[in-house]
Amino acid sequence: MTAKMPKLMGFISILAVLCMLCACSDGTVKYTNDYKEPDFFEQTQSGTVAENDAYILSWNAEEYSLSLVQKSTGQKWSTIPYDTANETVDGYARVNLHSPLTLWYVESGKNNLKSISAYQDCVNNGSITCEKIENGLRVTYYFMSLEISVSVDYELTADGFTASIPTDKITENQQRVYSISLLPYFVATKNAPDSYLFVPSGSGALIYTDTALRPVSSYSESVYGNDAAKAVNSKINSDYGCKLPVYGVHNAADNSGIFAVISSGAESAKIEATAADPDIGYSSAYATFILRGSTTVSVTEVRGSESLVEKYSDDISSIDKFTVRYFVMDSSADTSYNAMASLYRDYLLENGGLNNASQTADWYLNVLCGARIKKTFLGVPYYSTVSVTSLEEASEIVEKVSSIGNTAPIIKLSGFGDYGLDIGKIAGGFGVSNKFGDKKELAELEKKAEENADSLYFNFDVIRFGKSSSGFSTRTDAAKSANGTSAISGYYDVASNILRLDYGEYGFIMRSKLPNVIDKLLEKAEDLSMNGLALDSLSSVSYSDYSDSDYYVKGNMARDVSKIVTDIKSSKYKVAVSQANVYAAGIADCVLGTPQSSSGYDALDVDIPFYQMVFKGYVPIYSSELNLSANSRRTFLEALKSGQGLGFSVNDSYSSNLMTGANSALAAGVFDDIFDEMKGYIEESADFLERVRNVGITEYKVLSDTLSKTVFENGTVVYVNLGMSDEQTPLGVLEKMSFIYGKE
């Protein structure tokens, strides 16, 4: 024993020293190609690099810029938004306007993020090479001071051109690329009255470029929302994110417009915009692609205080390329956001991203079943799920609402799993908990819904889980964060703003395991004779998983979810989604809950229902739950603006034990209490919604801050007044907070 002790101690000491050495090393592991500067920066001569029937793509070797010329009109768009031949711009404006890329990088040896424009480090130095590719040009930008190079492929298309960043061509040494803003001043316009940028914040919004309207403003929002698996230490506000990967510009002076669609790698992008900067003179919208994931970790300092450190992933995303497709819009036609919506709808139809599902219901009911509450036994706390709507009570609700309005409603059942609305087992344990009723009562509910011609959907959370079950372990099957640990999230306290892990935490299913969860779900759905599945979380939440570089920075979320939804539909189930991103919304049978406004950023001037304009007439869309909004009348009118069906959230009863719980929705939806209000809204809108059912929107017009006009494909026009005074419209006097419709 004593003889072995020194050996053991020696071994432990060596192990400790190795650990220390590991901790002290800079730990950089490189996965990208090594930076290597060419001996000679080979240039292409100025001139045409590609041409088709409609456009010419040409390269300017003096300015290192690309331009696109429409043959029929001679109209020209350039990566530098002004005419360099006749105008001169210097200083800060030149750095911005002449820069085809802006690079954010992680400083070597530190964890700081810093930015540099391609103009500063490439254009100025001439450290750019060109290489001809099919239908275009590959331009490689060498950031010599950083030893980073980024290639961009510019390719001519039938309706514009695409710009792509092939990830395998990115090279780096010590400094590591974090994100790249692509062509920051291509989707741009001179600051002027009536010109605007379109950004897809929430339902959609416009940013006017008039410097007299407000000071310079900046906007940035993640495409498909923030990374749900990236825990933030404190949550101080909420936003909708960008549900659609698009942006655009409308120039009122010459009626020109550019519409951009992020066609590859949208999940990893942010849409950014800068408007009315008098020092630059131009306003622009652009996409910034994030290549490296990160996670914020709390580190204990020597004195015991906690500090936050951002940990970046070693590898970059394995997505082949990040691509933005630019559509230049014919200045002789409509180039407003209405045309952009139409263009995007066509794009989705062409690429299989939009179905043509028929709408049969004018409203929907989200029936909430239960939630968890804390109890104690002899002072020892435990949790128990309390039922607020049993299956039997749900059947009664279905019966009671059957006579309201012109159509039967869609019924969505939520929170019927073991933990109710709280997050516990994956997909709520893949079934209906016996706390809410048995199989017989479930069958009764399904029968009742069928008799009343209601569509019945069961809402399953297939991505978040806080408890191992059904073969999915929170330890081994949870998505990883950028530092390799399991990605954890939870509830944020509304007052302190901090994540309260002591209140319960949950992880996200490993992205590669998502198909397994869906297989299991389909198996159980068949057992329970379900016809409709609601996938609220899957359709609205996007998240990373750093266990596989395919899923870095939310990578391939659109691809995976589209495939899942398609597979479920091909298994003869109907799919409902909520607050859904385009990849799920376009191919679902209905969207139960759409964003009713933008995220309300100060930079945004006017909200527009762009999201609704894209889907209306193709996918049945419904408003968010009226009784859960701050102002239900406003939400009702917002819904009617775009002819959406109405949504309500109900539960049969309420327990005051739920007061301080996580689900405040339960407090505002007791069925008997909201029945009259619900009925009132449904009946008030029934005739109008019948008239515009399955009809698309041709035009939406903002007439004033509070008055709007929407024209539907069948000629129906609706005016909505959200103001506090009456308005005169061609259809008659429109009272405050009301709507009027007809044909003009």
Add this chain to the structure above:
Amino acid sequence: MKKNKNSVLQLRILRVSALIIMLSFLMPSVFYVSAQSAYTDVPYQSYTYQTGYNTKKTISIKPVYEAVSNLTGEKVGVGAFTNVNYVFSTDDSIYILDSGNSRIIVLDKNYDLTYIISSLDFNNESIDFTGARGLYVNKEKTVYIADTDHSRVLAVDSDKKVIDVIETPDSDLLDEDFLFSPARIVEDDNNYLYVLSDGCYYGALIFSPEREFVGFYGANTVKSTVFTVIDNLVQSLFDSEAKRSSSVKKLPFQFADICVDQKSFIYTVSESTVRRLGPSGNNILNYQDNYSFSSAENLVFGDDLKVYNSSNKEVQQSFSAVSVKGNYIYTCDSLSGRIYMYDNACNLIFVFAGGMGEGNQLGTFVTPSSITNFGNDLLVADQVKNTVTVFRLTDYGNTLITANNLTLSGDYSESKEYWQEIYKKDKNCQLALSGLAKAALVEEDYDLALDYAKRGVDRITYSKAFSKSMSRWVTDNFLLVFGGALFLVAAICVLIIYSNKHSVTLIKNRSVVLGLTTPIHPFASLGEIKYKKLTNIPLATVLLILFYIGKVSESLNGGFMYTMDNNETFNSLLLIIGTVGLVLLGTMVNWGVCILFEGKGKMKEIYCAFCYCLIPQIIYSLMFVILSQFIVPSGTTFMTILNVVCIIYTVILLLCAVCVIHEFDFFKAMSTGIATILGMVLIGFVIFMVLTLCQNFVGFIVGIIREVTLR
């Protein structure tokens, strides 16, 4: 065999106790309660706090106000604002102090531009008020500008002419180095002007209607505790002259904002306090909390917990603005950007807005500087964003305010329908439950009042309804009550007489009998236990567990009127330490101490004796749980006396136990008792230190592991 059985039982009890303790440690890690707003169409949280329990919990509630627009200089049509320091409203106009541009923008009811006050003329001299931080407009439309940077107050008439300039007062009340930096102004109905000067902690400067300096008004005071007084005393005794002169003197907070209500009362805010000042400058704001009506001087307004920004840094409370309309007080926190709405009884109605110093969405702020009511709108100026945000009362908010106004004025029945409307829309509204309880009380529907009051945690209304309900019940069932009481007394008498006559023995085990009769005959019982070796550890352990259960029941199962804990806030771990832990520690320490004093007691004798002495406490818990269901808090004195009697009795029993078990005289028992208490404190301190060290060590190891993982 019996011993064997006992040891098995002991082992089982130990295992169960260990399991319970482990569970108590583990359970907090799976607590699953929080609040997230369902109202996602506003970018910020809207919440209030559940009141009535010892620990506050947040509740998401339906928004009372919603942000509808941001007014900017460009939108108003006057060019960009620079430093919007103040916004003020009269019945028909809004005055925006665009301080950086030395102008005041006047808007009408529709937020359209009426006129601009920019170039001021005084004695043919152009006056600039860049840097001004406050303004006030009186009924005669005279505009008072707190021209901070120029150390003066300007009075401007409706023709935009400067009619008066108030400069640094010449008064003995002011220090020679007093710097007059007016930041806020109000005027009361008697035309007295109240001026807040930046850096002045004496209170507001009052100027007479003739604009002569009268004195100071309503200064804050430095709050001191016994500890701060002792600390100051110690410092004054031991600190050197140099150290004393270099130490920072605690000064009261200066007022951040001031406003005047319809009754000409002055309101002030500073840090986390709101004050309504009486004629003598004292705080006349009151609030009611758990049966007691007290001054709001020590009430912490705002969030009484740590609040964090997006960088995980704590955001301190710092009120920057106050506005009063009708029965409601609105305060705004400059650092968190949150707006707190209270009624005049200091009930927190609603918290909304926010931004934590980085708000870039509608309804969130960077540095809100001023707040004012304008009709049904609430206007908030942000001096960094240079905006005035318009919040509008929602339909829900309108109904809530109507209902609460009726309740505050005592029109409970009239408020009922409004509260019902509110309760239909938001079951989390405690005010609605309380309002409905009051309405049911005046309508003499006591059962309903009790139900609403209990759900709304309104103990005052509950106790009133309970008294009425009990009186009614007793009146209705007097014969039954009287007859029942007589029967009960008679039955007890018969039972006692019968048991004495026939020597009825309910319990045959002598050790159990001795244990249970210890409180009645302590010396005899404990003596017999010691000398006949009749200790009964299972009985003692059962009593100890009953003691714990009793204390749990006191906290959770007592009458609603007395129970200040609920499942959300109750901490069973602390209670285990405070009951079981204390007894075990006391046993060990007493054994150790008494050995030094030649005590004869053995560990198991001490343990048993101590546990037997807990019987009065168990009885008290039982009585509390039963009596608290029936006795209204006005009879709380009886409960307190009962508690004190039981405690004293328990202490006496413990002393008796020490005397008998260790064969001490009374004085020796007293001294060893004191030594035991000191020993317990010492061991408690050592345990605390060891746990802290362990925590630090674990933290160090976790830190290293994390560092290795992150690299």
